[in-house]
Amino acid sequence: MIIPLGEGRSKGALSIAVSEMAKMRDGKIVIDRGDVGFPGREISEAAPILKQRFGRVCLLINSGSGRSITPLVDAQNLASYIGKTGAHRDYTIDLVTSDIQSPLAKIASKYGNVLHLMGREEVAEAEEAKVFRDVGIMEDTFILGSGVLFHAIAEALYDKALPSKAYEYAREICLEAGKVVEKSLTSEFYEFVTRKLETRSLCFFGGLGSSYEVARMTAVRVSHIKRAIGDQVYVARESSTPAPRQGDLLIVISSSGETEIVSTWCKSFKRMGGQIAAVVGNADSTIASMADSVLEIPVKNELGRPNRFYVYAEFALSPLPILLVESLEAKGFRLPEYILRWHQSVTA
Incomplete structure (x- = not known):
């Protein structure tokens, strides 16, 4: 069974893939650390219970820096438990990171496996931008790359294929994702969404399951830009989400x-005077029919097989904050320096 760990968008990229692993035929047992049924306050308390119920336990971590606090604390806790009990065969700590010298990498290399995934090249940036990166808007290359990798692994598991097949799938996904992004950038959808985000209004993101993770990951990035112009971004179903107003965007x-x-949600939002932008796999669907603008990402998917739609949706929405910054800057909005430096570093 798998316990997925990460922070921010790294956790989202991992959660999308393990959610698909759980849904596929002969799928994996996945228990999130934040589930109300997680059997213990500490990993070391939960470990023997989970082992008894499900067999071998994998602590699967996605962390670009290899220093994310919550995964690090849990990894240290499980490592201590393994060291005390000697149960090396029952538990594994596996990590995807861009820093193989990090604390998490040192733990995972001893108690499991480390996969080194490079992010974008280091660039000179102000202290504000470094802080900004820590809250989630930077490291786009690592986030998207790790999402592709985890999904490719899910497909290889579904096919009961050799590990090398995952790299083949990853290449396929990257090539197709590039085409999706290229098509999305010139779409009416992007023009509509960018224009709406420039206005003084709230923005809401929504989805269920893997779609929820895509929504949450995108909301984190867009929220930094919207806050800079005095607005807020929310994700549906969260406790802090307010009621929409006329003119808001979903x-x-x-x-x-x-x-x-x-x-x-869409029906209620329209009734309250809001506008809807939908990213869907089927333009003839119910949700698409209620939307003011639609981005269709058609994916032929065998029932039970991990669905690439969610990875492509991640990629399709990833340029949104970049285009929003460019549009606001062109209209004369004065944006905080750290946002401009982030924009320059990403588009360089």
Whole structure:
């Protein structure tokens, strides 16, 4: 069984893939650290219970820096438990990171495996930008790359293929994702969403399951820009999410375009005078029919197989904050220096 760990968008990229692993035929048991049914306050308390219930336990971590606090504390806790009990065969700590000299990498190399995934090259940046990166808007290359890798691993597991097959799938996904992004950038959808985000209004993101993770990851990045112009961004279903107002924007993600709860949100949002932008796998779906603008990402997917739609949706929405910065700057908005430095470093 798998316990996925990470912080911010790194956790989101991992969660999308392990969610697909859990749904596939002969899928993996996945228990999130934050689940109400997690059997212990500490990993060391939960470890023997999970081992008894499900067999071998994998602490699977996604951390670009290799220093993320929550995963580091949990990894140290499980490492201590393994050291005390000698149960090396029952537990493993596996990590994807861009820093193989980091504390997490040292733990994982001793108690499991480390996969070195390079992020973008280091650039000179102000102290403000470094802080900004820590809260989630930087390291786009690592986040998207790790998402592709985890999804490719899920497909290889589904096919019961050799590990080398995962790299083949990763290459396929990257090539197709590039085409999706290129098509998205010139779409009416991007023009509509960018224009709406420039206005003084709230922005909401919504989705269920893997779509929720895509929504949350995108919301984190867009929120930094919206806050800079005095607005807020929210994710549907979270406790702090307010009621929408007339003129607000809802961006929803749904592979089928028929998710009943999401379609109910759309109906309520329209009734309150809001506008909807939908990222869907089917432009003829119920959710698409209620949207003011639609981005269709059609994916042929075998039932039970990990769905690439969510990875492509991540990529398709990733340029949104970059285009928003460019558009605001062109209109004369004075943006904080750390946002401009981030924009320059990403587009360089």
